[in-house]
Amino acid sequence: MKEIKRFMLGMLIILCLIGSQGTSDAIEVPGVTKDTILVGALAPLTGPNTTSGVACRDGAQTYFDMINDAGGINGRKLKVIWEDDGCVPAKGVAAVKKLIERDKVFALFGGVCSNALLAALPVVEKEKILWFTANCSSPPITKPVKPFLFRAGWNPTDMQARTIAKAGVEYFKVKKIGIFHMSDEYGVYYRDNIKKYLEEKNVQPVAIETCNPGDVDFTSQLTRLKEVDPDVVLMAMWIQDAAVMIQQAKKLGVNPLWIGAGPTGEEPFAVMAGEAAVGTIHLWPFKYLLTDTHVPMVAKFREEFKKRIGEKPGRPSGGDMINYNGAMVFAEALKRAGKNLTRDKLVSAFESLKNFDSLLATPVTFSKDEHHGNYGINLVVILPKLQRALLDIKIKPY
């Protein structure tokens, strides 16, 4: 009797194993079913860069929801699972592993902080899963080319840094340049590239000030800046920190021309900094401003964003728009990959994009040797009452 029971148990186990094998064979491509494409997405939804993280999520989701309402891509609706990386490498790795191993997503989208993306890169390469980002601007993401990483949106950080440095030296022709950067990888990278450009031009910065992400008091740095009285200060800071800093600068009577990197070009900076932001200049990745509603694509974006997310002071922002644009590029590649979707086909589809014009940003071109899709950046000045204007300056970083 005992032996019969053992035999039956053994047969049951074998049958279960065969059954599960059969079940796994039914899903050929992770994250793809006959009516859904499962996409994993990352953004810092906590931490010092939450403003950009929320914009990443809301801007992209606006476009994804829009195309789902229109029937999806090749008959499949996009389902996006957002995870918080907190702008912290370890959290980024954990989030990517969860999306790949537990949620079994087909591809990855988003990310704002390059440190989190680069930390998760080994996982991405091991799983051969594509990751498209509009925000993560660190040059190593696309140089040298990583087979599964693609970017279109913000220019690489070295180009951004050179652009603002060039603006100070060659356009505004100032003599005394200061640098104010965060102590994280992003800020340090910015500083190093600004210094590299200034060395080429034989210009010595009069001050280099540093702060930690999340700092709320900048008295010591601003007091030192006041003593050297720079004409221009090039800043690489996250939105919240920069907004607090610029208010304190005004209070302490530190009034250089502030030229900021990408994050401070977004509307929430001006909303949080108030009148202290007036006169500051920042990078801007688009041909148009968000107020250029005579441009059909800008009007469409604003309409969809208002319908799905809602408008409030500072929103939609440049961050929302860049990720809306990024979602457009991502969706186009998915469409070109066809109905018989595989990860390899998605990679080929991205590499096949040539002069894809979203009508919002510069056209996107990828190839096997180039996984950064678009170059070109503008400068915007913040005016009173939160208005802004594009500067008529064309700067070639190299």
Added chain:
Amino acid sequence: MLRLAQLIVDGTVLGGTYAICALGMVVIFKATDVINIAQGELVMMAAFFGFTFRVYFGWSFTPSFLLAIGFIIFLSLAIERLALRPLIKAPIWTNIITTMAVLIILQAAARLIWGPEPYAFPPYLSRMPLNIAGIRLTHQDVAILGTSIIYMILLFLFFKYARIGKGMRAVQMDKEAASLMGISVRKMYSYVWMLNAILVGTIGILLAPRLGVYSTMGLLFIKGFVVAVMGGFTSLAGSIVGGFLLGVVETLAGFYISSTMKDIVSFIILILILIVKPTGLFAESVTKRV
């Protein structure tokens, strides 16, 4: 000289906020033996309540402030009644873990209700800087520092002369004896949490226009805990002195040593103080029957 004075004044404003946070923690600890790790989150919630009334409802500053204080008092009482009162006889570590849980819950609740992004809080006073004998301050700096000092004076008077204040002191000294004298210990616990709510609520709303309002802003106030430890965790005077000392030293360290190292300097000072005086700057001696 003017530069040094500016640094000291700015450090004093910063220190005032640390001192108020620490005072609330010490007041709670002395009466209830609870170390409130979620102190910063109460500051955050007060800022969000104030933001809601001021921006979403469009009310002016004073009613928004008063109602926000009311809400944070209610929240604090709920935390005391639901999370901490059942653990009244539990060891100190249980209470610490409980307040850590409250910290996580409040952060998550804030993200759920208001979202993860930061918000701008409209200034309640002019942002134009004042120039007082060469020292530059904003109207908000004056408000924050002035309120901190007024609260400290009021707290001193409250504990010395007010009936409820004397009751709280009695409970802090000896709960059993206080109970035998007819003082309701549980009521005193509630009053202590209400008092803390007024302190941290005020600081949260006053600081909101400068810092913005976001769900993780409570972490900034971990320095309140450092100050409370520096002061001895049983001394109100220690919290005040510790707070101002930390604010000034941090600002000076940021200027004279390194702006990225000033947080490290705070903790080095804490360690040095504890090495010289392990019970803290002004700790009251505690005797236990063995």
